[in-house]
Amino acid sequence: MAKLELKNIKKSFGDAHILKGIDLDINDGEFVVFVGPSGCGKSTLLRLIAGLEAPTDGKILIDDSDVTEKEPIDRQIAMVFQSYALYPHLNVYDNMGFALKLAKTSSEEIDKKVKEAAKILNIEHLLQRKPKDLSGGQRQRVAIGRAIVRNPKIFLFDEPLSNLDAALRNKMRYEFARIGEQLATTIIYVTHDQVEAMTLADKIVVLNGGLISQAGKPMELYNNPQNRFVAEFIGNPKMNFLDAVIENKAQIKLFEGQILPVSSNGKSGAKIEIGIRPENIIIDDKSLIRAHVKFVEKHGGVVFAYVESANSKDTINIQLSHDTNIEIGQEIGIRFDAKNCYIFDESGNRI
């Protein structure tokens, strides 16, 4: 268990500036997920923490000691790779024991630790197999097992689930939560999937364009996104956005002229976007905001209706209960409470 501090981390490859100044504190025992679209720098950040790359600028501290210039092995970290990176010529047992062997651990000690880890992961029966004889999920466990035996201060996971099919991914997500709890150590987990982030993390760090967009507890990010990027990124299905203009301190005006009683502290006449989650939109035929139903998606428990309104660039997604009788082609009215609206200025910041 350890805490990790990143101080103004920058990383460039030639002219490409991947990380532009990251400051982040990760506490002892926290399960932190780095999430963001591809190219946001999340994997690079992980590799910097691992010591596989050196930062162009900035410092990395583990338990208050500066490890910026240290080799991976001196940082007491373990990492699980997206491709699992198992040694193809070694069997599961040797794969898991490899690092210990390099550290000249006694063979009894190795045996004990490998078997312990195998038990946690339910792979005791696979120890003599070669990686090529394992299924994707099994390889995944071995890769985790290889990290566990090291007893590291920090676990690093680089998109560990992205090579699995959907069903297995759900199962492993649960496993990760369980293992995370069992290990009770600091975990840094990189993913591009916000569902994984929401379900696993103690703390989510949303990265965008080489900078931290927002960091915080999952529900904090969901309920209180600091900017349009986080608002859109977190939450499934996605938040809807409608163009609007600030009328005055207490009101905004939608595209078609409807006035909503939403208070904001922006300047009058400023262009804004309001965001509203699908579950917060209510069908109300009396409402002035009119829309045409273009498509209805029946998921069973819930139904999503995609409607078009002059106010939005894209279709608006509405979450309905399963007993709705809405149909394609219908004209409906929609409304939403002002308290459920998020307002973003032109540069995407929450106001």
Place this chain on the structure above:
Amino acid sequence: MRNNNIGLWFVAPAFIAIVVFFFGPALAALIISFTDFDIYALADLKNLRFVGFKNYIELLQTPLFWKALSNTLFFVFVGGPLSMAASLGAAILLNSQAAKFKNLARTIFFAPVVTTLVATALVFKYLLHTKYGFLNFALSKFGIDPIDWLGDPKWAMPAIVLFVVWKSFGYNMVIFIAALQNVSSDLSDAAKIDGANAWQRFLNVTLPAIGPSILLVSIMTMTGFFQLFAEPYVMTQGGPAEQTVTVLYMMYEQGFKWWNLGNASAVAFVLFLFMLLMTIIQTKFASKQGVS
């Protein structure tokens, strides 16, 4: 398909050519190796005797054959691994991220491969000259006395190996570079995190990953080194003291210099058997190691 056997017409010319000009003669060579076919038989077939295994038995009793065989095996087991080590070393150098002008360096390293063997063997013959050769001149700068590279029985083989390594290492280097580019960088990162140093990473990540390439390259290289001929022909004519006579050189001399075609065919088949044996051993060994 309407015309089912049209493919036969496409294949036939090449197939017939290979059967007539390759399989046929190879089979005939087997038959000839059981006769005393020589220049007299060439003049008059009445002078041909069927001698059974006599050519083979006599061959095994001929000191020159053992000399040639041991010379050839020296090339195969010393020259081959040396050449492969040079290839692998060069490939690793050029595959490292920090290397500059990789393409230029690769072209330079590869150039000897496409050059004409006879011509470059001649160049080396002069470079290795005892008195005026550049190598001895360079060595003299380090205080080493001139070595009679091609004239001293001790040095003739190493000198030819030096040439062959220079000439051939670029070929395998290219194959190794391609193999190294396919080595998963994740795997090498994982090993770094596991605490492996560069040498341990090479042993545990790179080497297993390029194993199949190494097997292939070693079969090709050793097969090639079994067939050395032009090098001794141009550089030493088998001398000094038969030190550089290879099996193929012996076959050439027996066959095309003295026209003892029976003997020469036996030599050719023994060479063939050795090469076959090598290939089988290597493949077996590799499949045991789990390289597919």
Place this chain on the structure above:
Amino acid sequence: MRIKPQNIALNAFIFILAIIVAFPLFWMLSVSFMAAGEASTFPPPLLPKQTQTSAYHELFSSSGLWKYLFNSIFLAICATILSLTFNVTAGYAFAKLKFKGREAMFQTLLAAMVVPAQVGMMPLFLLLKTFGLVNTYAGALVPWIASVFGIFMVRQFAQSIPDEMLEAARMDGANEWQIFTKLIVPNLMPVMVTLGLFTFLGSWNDFMWPLIIMTDSNSYTLPVALAVLSREHVQDSEMMMAGAVITVLPVLILFIALQRFYMRGLLASSVKG
């Protein structure tokens, strides 16, 4: 970016290695422009005192080099044409056409890979003798007509042509020969360049077979002529180096110009195992 000292060392090492590897070729070129006897002095000179082409003049005027040059070029071109026609048709058919005995024939060819070419050389010589082809261009070309290696290379490449393309052409009413000439050959162009290059270089650099089959000096190729001349002119290093330059330069230039194709062929042949 921090420049690590080991990176400097690595590049310096590569640089030195490149110099060592290139040196023999550089020296060959340098000596070929020296005055007669200049290279046989101590210490060995690196560069000619005065660049001159006398060694080349001597070579061309007295030793019939034009003839050897012609023989080498002519044989290499014919070998290339032969190899392309025979191997491309066969390689394509093995990859894309179904016919009786295809597998058996292919396995037979596969078996040929383990038999060294030299085994059959002596009977081949006798065979060609009965046809009166010893000491003829045709005799020298026989080994280049078709090669298992070439067929494999073409086959491997042709397998990537989608069957749908051939089927579409058949639906359009093309016959097999039209499909081959109009559709396949253009699509096989890259591998044909590679195969052609390999054959050309192989024929040009070949030594043992022309040495055996070309019995008189009018028919020598450059490598054979060079080997023979070198025994007669041991002391004329400048002239021999000029001969080496003439022999090496064409293939080196060809290789550098078509390097991309060469490397592809090399790698293709290395994955066949």
Place this chain on the structure above:
Amino acid sequence: MNRRGFLQNIASISGLYGLGACGKILGNENAKSHNIVNMWGMGREGEVVGDLLADFLKSNPQIQVKVQQIPWSAAHEKLLTAFAGNTLPDIAQIGNSWLPEMVAIGAVAPLESLIKNIDNNDYFEGIWQTNIVDNTLYGLPWYVDTRLLFYRKDALKNAGFNQVPDNWNDWQNALKKIKSNIGEKKYSILLPLNEYEPLMTFASQVDDPILKDNATLGNMQSAGFKKALSFYKSMFAQKLAPMSAANEISNVYDEFGRGFFSFYITGPWNIGEFKRRLPEELQDAWATSPMPGPNGWGTSSAGGSSLVLMKNSNKKEAAELIIEYLSRPDVQQKFYDLTGDLPARKSAWVNGGLADDKYASAFYKQLERVKPAPAAPEWERIAQETRIVSELLVRGSLNIDQAAEEMDKRANKILEKRRWMLNRIGGKNAQ
């Protein structure tokens, strides 16, 4: 089938274009025509034979000659290959010692019709004998050749000798003296390890023949041969000769000029080369001498080249005219002028004053004392094998007895077929 025919067959089989063009180029070149006599000349002789024949061709316009120059080092190999491949010319110059072999395989035709016009007393006896197999003349000596000593007069004088001693013992003492004068890095004599001639010269000087029983068995373990072998070996053992092959001495003439060695056993062609290649100031410093023998002047090899007519030639008449022309005394003299090759006919020596020439006279003397090589077709191979074993001897991996035994063993093996063939035909037609 000619080339064009073959290629057109290929072309028609495969339906290819390009090759038609190839066929044309092939067909036009090198076509065999009926009035062209093909001739092979070796080395320098091959270069000058065209000039020699200029007058002949003027007076015989119906005959055309196409000369091929074959390098000496590959000549024997090329002759056999051409025989095997059916590509022999009409006339060839061949080494004397190869004649039995060429006769045995049936490559050459007897020169019966020529013999009437030739006076064999005008030839050196030892040389003439090499051209006769089974009492039949198969070759006409064209030039003669033997090996003898080229040496540095100054080195010999410094050692206290005015001329080359006539026996092995004194000669070697002279060599030792020279060695002690010139020191560690230089040598008294060059005996190139890649040539069998020096050893065979010594071997020809002893009483025992090299092969015995109608040349079907080796006789290398005889006392005589071993004596020659010991003498040869002692030259290296006492560091009188360097352990190197001729091709490792980059330039024999320069090295001779620099005094790297002072004695060299070689042939007459080097008279011209020494004159041409040695610097001006050394021109008076060298001389030639007949070979010393075990007890007084010794024999040397009956070398040289003969002109032979090939059996498969279809231009025999024209070919014989050419051979006859080339052995005329006046042509022989011109030949000498062009090449420095010694004329085969004594009259050419005397008429041209060659017999009294300061360098050539030693050869004239030596040629009266030459022995033909053993008349076994396998001789060339045996000689080569013997050389290889002698190199092992010199380099110390075998002793004299072992070497002699090994030489016999190799010779006997090579001669096995000859013994079988002679048995089969009951000893008749020994060749």
